[in-house]
Amino acid sequence: MGKAKKTPKFAVMKKIVTHRALKQHKQEVLNPNKKDLSKLKLPRNVPQVSSALYFKHNTALGPPYRVLVDTNFINFSIQNKLDLETGMMNCLYAKCTPCITDCVMAELEKLGQKYRVALRIAKDPRFERLPCTHKGTYADDCLVDRVTQHKCYIVATCDRDLKRRIRKIPGVPIMYITQHKYSIERLPEATIGGGMIKSLCYGPFHSIVPSNFLLLFNVIVYFVIVHFVQLQESNAKVFNCASLQFARKIC
Numbered sequence: 001m002g003k004a005k006k007t008p009k010f011a012v013m014k015k016i017v018t019h020r021a022l023k024q025h026k027q028e029v030l031n032p033n034k035k036d037l038s039k040l041k042l043p044r045n046v047p048q049v050s051s052a053l054y055f056k057h058n059t060a061l062g063p064p065y066r067v068l069v070d071t072n073f074i075n076f077s078i079q080n081k082l083d084l085e086t087g088m089m090n091c092l093y094a095k096c097t098p099c100i101t102d103c104v105m106a107e108l109e110k111l112g113q114k115y116r117v118a119l120r121i122a123k124d125p126r127f128e129r130l131p132c133t134h135k136g137t138y139a140d141d142c143l144v145d146r147v148t149q150h151k152c153y154i155v156a157t158c159d160r161d162l163k164r165r166i167r168k169i170p171g172v173p174i175m176y177i178t179q180h181k182y183s184i185e186r187l188p189e190a191t192i193g194g195g196m197i198k199s200l201c202y203g204p205f206h207s208i209v210p211s212n213f214l215l216l217f218n219v220i221v222y223f224v225i226v227h228f229v230q231l232q233e234s235n236a237k238v239f240n241c242a243s244l245q246f247a248r249k250i251c
């Protein structure tokens with residue numbers, strides 16, 4: 001018994017560090033002034049801002065609105081017995097074109113027989129069909145990509161995760177279903193009825209009274225003044241005072 005004999009290795013040459021290799025090593029690895037080429041090639045991480053945006057206001061949006069429809073939005077619309085085009089018009093008071101991408105269509109087809117009504121609605125010729133050129137058929141990614149590139153869409157969805165993703169993109173309004181009708185988020189032009197109430201509220205006391213009671217207060221003030229003027233006019237023969245003229249001016 002004993003140690004196994006090791007066979008001696010033949011023809012193994014010692015590696016010699018050449019002068020040239022040393023010089024190269026010094027230049028490429030140890031040189032502190034060397035330019036880092038790998039960093040230059042990397043893309044700079046500065047997201048490009050769309051030219052359609054004026055700060056957070058999207059100038060590309062305006063009637064007729066183009067609404068990108070998600071799969072679940074069609075399903076919920078059927079459940080709530082809402083017609084897509086009419087519902088959108090009732091929500092925005094403007095012409096709306098529902099747009100359906102290939103991915104959404106593919107998702108509806110995948111859902112099968114149970115969602116055949118949704119598929120039939122999606123194939124409606126009034127709706128605009130948007131062809132897809134990207135890989136995969138995941139509709140959420142498709143919609144987010146589209147909206148990031150082109151700011152001319154409203155996204156219609158009821159999916160909480162997708163809504164959260166869209167909210168991070170500036171200038172893209174979200175349409176959703178609440179209380180059996182469509183509603184819009186982040187579209188300043190569509191403050192429903194807001195414009196009319198504002199003009200009514202613009203009375204003589206609008207800077208003093210809090211805005212909640214403004215309309216009621218102005219109406220009351222108006223009637224008081226009218227009543228006062230009528231009273232004054234009945235006594236106008238006796239005295240034609242300055243307060244009458246003042247009251248007339250206000251009305």
Ligand SMILES: [Zn+2]
Binds near residue numbers: 104132143
């Ligand atoms: Zn797509």
